[in-house]
Amino acid sequence: MSLNPAKRQIHLAAHFPGVNNTTVWTDPTAGSQIDFASFEYFARTAERGRFDYLFLAEGLRLREHRGRIHELDVLGRPNTLAVLAALAAVTEHIGLVGTLSTTFNEPYELARQLATIDHLSGGRAGWNAVTSSDAFHGANFRRGGYLDHADRYVRASEFAEISKALWGSWQDDAIVADADAGVYLDAERIARVRHQTRLFDVDALFDVPASPQGRPVIVQAGDSADGRDFATDHADVIFSLHTEFEDAQDFYRDVKGRLAARGRDEESLKILPAATFVLGDTAEEARERSREIALAQVRPETAITYLEQVWNRDFSGYDPDGPLPEVEPDTGPESAQGFANRHAAVRARIAKLRETAAAENLSIRDLIIRLTANHTFVGTPEFVAGEIDRYVQERATDGFTVVGHLTPHGLDEFTDRVVPLLQERGSYRDTYEDGATLHDLLGLPAVRTGAPVGV
Amino acid sequence: MTDRVHVAVALDGAGWHPAAWREHSARPAALTTAAYWRDLVRAADEAGVAFVTIEDALALGERFDTAPEPRTDRVRGRLDAVLLASFLAPLTTRVGLVPTVTTTHPEPFHVATGLQTLDHASLGRAGVRLVAGSTPAERANFGRRADGPTGLPESGHVEEDPQLVAAFREAGEVAQAIRGLADSWEDDAIIRDLESGRFVDRDRIHNLDFSGEFFSITGASIVPRSPQGQPLVTALAHQSIPYRFAAEHADVVFVTPADPAGTGAILAELAEAAAQVRTEPEPLRVFVDLIVLVEDTADAAREAWDRLEARAPLVTDARIVVGTPDDVVAEIRAFAEAGVDGIRLRPARLPADLNAIAEEVLPRASALLVGDDGAPTLRERLGLPRRASRHTRSEVSA
Numbered sequence: 001m002s003l004n005p006a007k008r009q010i011h012l013a014a015h016f017p018g019v020n021n022t023t024v025w026t027d028p029t030a031g032s033q034i035d036f037a038s039f040e041y042f043a044r045t046a047e048r049g050r051f052d053y054l055f056l057a058e059g060l061r062l063r064e065h066r067g068r069i070h071e072l073d074v075l076g077r078p079n080t081l082a083v084l085a086a087l088a089a090v091t092e093h094i095g096l097v098g099t100l101s102t103t104f105n106e107p108y109e110l111a112r113q114l115a116t117i118d119h120l121s122g123g124r125a126g127w128n129a130v131t132s133s134d135a136f137h138g139a140n141f142r143r144g145g146y147l148d149h150a151d152r153y154v155r156a157s158e159f160a161e162i163s164k165a166l167w168g169s170w171q172d173d174a175i176v177a178d179a180d181a182g183v184y185l186d187a188e189r190i191a192r193v194r195h196q197t198r199l200f201d202v203d204a205l206f207d208v209p210a211s212p213q214g215r216p217v218i219v220q221a222g223d224s225a226d227g228r229d230f231a232t233d234h235a236d237v238i239f240s241l242h243t244e245f246e247d248a249q250d251f252y253r254d255v256k257g258r259l260a261a262r263g264r265d266e267e268s269l270k271i272l273p274a275a276t277f278v279l280g281d282t283a284e285e286a287r288e289r290s291r292e293i294a295l296a297q298v299r300p301e302t303a304i305t306y307l308e309q310v311w312n313r314d315f316s317g318y319d320p321d322g323p324l325p326e327v328e329p330d331t332g333p334e335s336a337q338g339f340a341n342r343h344a345a346v347r348a349r350i351a352k353l354r355e356t357a358a359a360e361n362l363s364i365r366d367l368i369i370r371l372t373a374n375h376t377f378v379g380t381p382e383f384v385a386g387e388i389d390r391y392v393q394e395r396a397t398d399g400f401t402v403v404g405h406l407t408p409h410g411l412d413e414f415t416d417r418v419v420p421l422l423q424e425r426g427s428y429r430d431t432y433e434d435g436a437t438l439h440d441l442l443g444l445p446a447v448r449t450g451a452p453v454g455v
Numbered sequence: 456m457t458d459r460v461h462v463a464v465a466l467d468g469a470g471w472h473p474a475a476w477r478e479h480s481a482r483p484a485a486l487t488t489a490a491y492w493r494d495l496v497r498a499a500d501e502a503g504v505a506f507v508t509i510e511d512a513l514a515l516g517e518r519f520d521t522a523p524e525p526r527t528d529r530v531r532g533r534l535d536a537v538l539l540a541s542f543l544a545p546l547t548t549r550v551g552l553v554p555t556v557t558t559t560h561p562e563p564f565h566v567a568t569g570l571q572t573l574d575h576a577s578l579g580r581a582g583v584r585l586v587a588g589s590t591p592a593e594r595a596n597f598g599r600r601a602d603g604p605t606g607l608p609e610s611g612h613v614e615e616d617p618q619l620v621a622a623f624r625e626a627g628e629v630a631q632a633i634r635g636l637a638d639s640w641e642d643d644a645i646i647r648d649l650e651s652g653r654f655v656d657r658d659r660i661h662n663l664d665f666s667g668e669f670f671s672i673t674g675a676s677i678v679p680r681s682p683q684g685q686p687l688v689t690a691l692a693h694q695s696i697p698y699r700f701a702a703e704h705a706d707v708v709f710v711t712p713a714d715p716a717g718t719g720a721i722l723a724e725l726a727e728a729a730a731q732v733r734t735e736p737e738p739l740r741v742f743v744d745l746i747v748l749v750e751d752t753a754d755a756a757r758e759a760w761d762r763l764e765a766r767a768p769l770v771t772d773a774r775i776v777v778g779t780p781d782d783v784v785a786e787i788r789a790f791a792e793a794g795v796d797g798i799r800l801r802p803a804r805l806p807a808d809l810n811a812i813a814e815e816v817l818p819r820a821s822a823l824l825v826g827d828d829g830a831p832t833l834r835e836r837l838g839l840p841r842r843a844s845r846h847t848r849s850e851v852s853a
Binding site for chain 2: 025026034035036040059060061062068069070071072073074075076077078079081082083085086088089090104105106108109112113116117119120121122139140141142144170175177179180182183184185186187190200201202203204205206207208209299300301302
């Protein structure tokens with residue numbers, strides 16, 4: 001069945017399994033999260049499933065638990081940009097989107113890296129722009145943890161502005177390459193980019209010619225007011241966490257409603273929340289599998305570790321199948337900077353945990369399952385396909401970012417069993433159009449590269 | 456009997472001659488396309504070239520060209536070399552991939568993890584050519600710091616410019632960070648122990664805790680140890696400070712003697728520097744750079760060279776070889792006899808001279824070359840053993 005023009009089209013992104021407890025490594029089929037073969041397998045599966053793009057997270061520092069390296073979950077991952085560049089060589093159609101910090105990069109370098117991937121992939125590059133400011137991650141970088149929390153989005157927004165100006169600074173036809181005349185470049189078609197503010201002092205001539213998309217697709221994941229402003233100013237896609245139907249509709253309306261004021265069309269910003277799924281031949285079987293997977297995602301020691309992170313105490317003596325600890329958290333010395341805020345935040349969080357546990361009489365482990373392993377869609381392939389279609393047709397989302405729990409096979413079942421049903425419904429593509437860019441796949445307006453936008 | 460040598464090829468844009476893009480055989484409008492680079496590097500791979508280097512810089516212009524930019528008569532525009540190498544990794548099987556990295560601006564942590572990832576994706580064929588220092592154009596592009604070298608001093612001697620000397624110290628710290636982060640995970644740190652529920656053994660992962668003059672890095676790498684352990688570290692060196700830098704930090708150094716007879720003095724200077732500063736366990740491998748233009752006859756080669764030079768003269772301190780395949784083979788033999796470990800050929804024109812190297816030169820030079828014995832990694836192919844992590848315990852704990 002081909003696309004039904006009367007229906008809203010579903011967009012899907014494929015999240016490569018990460019390094020938190022969503023990813024199950026104890027399964028006998030769980031493979032390497034580092035070998036390139038895993039990424040290639042995952043990308044080829046996503047391409048077989050006609051996904052819009054593959055999505056990679058970013059590693060800036062290894063996770064720690066109470067001052068030591070965290071041992072329980074998958075740990076270690078390759079450099080995001082290098083994996084995307086290598087994937088460009090073994091895929092043909094799928095978008096390649098990486099999470100990259102606006103804090104621990106510089107615009108000139110990141111813009112040329114992303115433009116490089118856009119060239120090498122024939123227009124399939126994307127950037128999930130994230131902010132960070134904490135000293136823990138900063139300790140691995142030249143800049144350190146220097147950035148005020150309040151400046152995170154100021155820097156991110158200016159970073160995006162500079163990047164867009166760099167990407168737009170070469171016209172499509174700036175390279176003349178007239179061998180007889182000896183003219184390689186038309187200098188009139190390249191603009192200098194200047195950006196001098198409190199945070200940046202850039203006076204740049206970009207060194208990468210205009211790439212196939214003009215600029216990569218920009219994704220944004222933050223949910224704060226600043227994050228939403230960034231999204232409506234700069235992003236093409238929002239990677240949200242709103243998956244409850246009504247909540248998702250509210251978020252959708254709010255964000256899309258902000259676009260007109262910025263001169264943007266509704267279709268120019270897609271909302272693709274993260275979603276997990278568990279399939280079964282019957283609803284009952286799917287529920288049982290969901291429970292099994294949740295138990296693998298939240299093993300007894302994982303549940304205890306989760307609480308230790310909140311309380312900042314050693315709970316190794318506690319029974320994960322028993323009730324929550326009744327002791328007070330260790331919120332550090334009262335003289336420490338920010339003590340009052342942190343103290344209050346931890347107290348509030350613990351009160352919330354106690355409330356949830358008490359309301360349903362949950363053990364420690366079941367509480368943590370409720371919080372971290374509550375699968376978004378559980379049911380038969382028909383049910384899951386129907387739900388995805390309903391969310392999109394009824395404007396709760398434009399699709400989903402599918403998060404599997406196994407490396408590298410986490411997408412197999414979804415691709416084999418759910419995707420064909422979406423295609424039968426006429427709201428999901430059967431094939432890729434040759435030469436389509438990621439902008440094209442997402443149904444985003446093309447980026448104009450006619451005139452250089454530098455100043 | 457002379458020791459056999461390795462052959463590497465240096466790739467940049469349309470070739471090393473500034474007029475190369477105007478040749479009929481050139482593909483000047485394709486220099487940032489996937490197909491162009493795939494074709495070039497596959498040709499090198501199939502011909503048995505040990506590794507390719509890929510040039511890079513963080514500005515539009517050339518490093519020591521002071522003409523105002525954008526210059527319109529030269530190739531301008533390029534791709535990020537580390538990512539280009541990563542793209543080429545799955546498309547090739549044997550050839551080493553050695554991108555250029557400028558050491559002043561990029562985050563050393565990103566550089567190190569990018570190279571580790573290149574090593575994983577290429578199954579052990581990653582290297583890097585480190586370039587010290589920045590140009591005024593690069594600093595303006597980044598805007599992160601104002602100070603830095605403005606070019607070579609009048610004398611041409613690096614040691615007379617404190618900014619350049621400092622840039623080499625910084626490049627040394629980057630080299631240390633690359634090797635240190637590569638070692639931060641022991642080979643067997645991932646244990647997947649079902650009984651204890653531990654994915655890794657944290658005692659086998661080590662924070663770098665590097666604090667230098669120019670930057671500091673606290674944590675371990677985010678990337679587990681790669682097939683080579685450490686990437687192949689290379690540098691180009693023309694004079695004493697760079698020689699010392701290479702002797703201290705590199706596995707391979709590229710040098711530019713004017714002729715075979717001038718090679719001995721450079722080897723002696725490198726050996727003296729190494730005796731003072733080298734801490735790497737293996738001896739420094741020395742490669743001679745040759746710019747080559749190859750045609751079937753000497754006359755045709757001379758004619759092509761004259762055409763290029765009339766359009767834009769090449770400024771270089773590397774030896775230039777213009778001639779037949781046999782002429783290039785004779786040069787390789789002469790430098791092999793002078794005692795170097797390898798030759799890095801810089802094709803004057805791409806793809807023409809690379810194709811001539813692959814199809815005409817290397818088959819004729821086979822008796823002079825170290826063959827590909829199927830060594831699993833680039834380092835091993837060059838006779839450098841896989842490194843154990845510096846943290847690997849010498850005894851097994853109970």
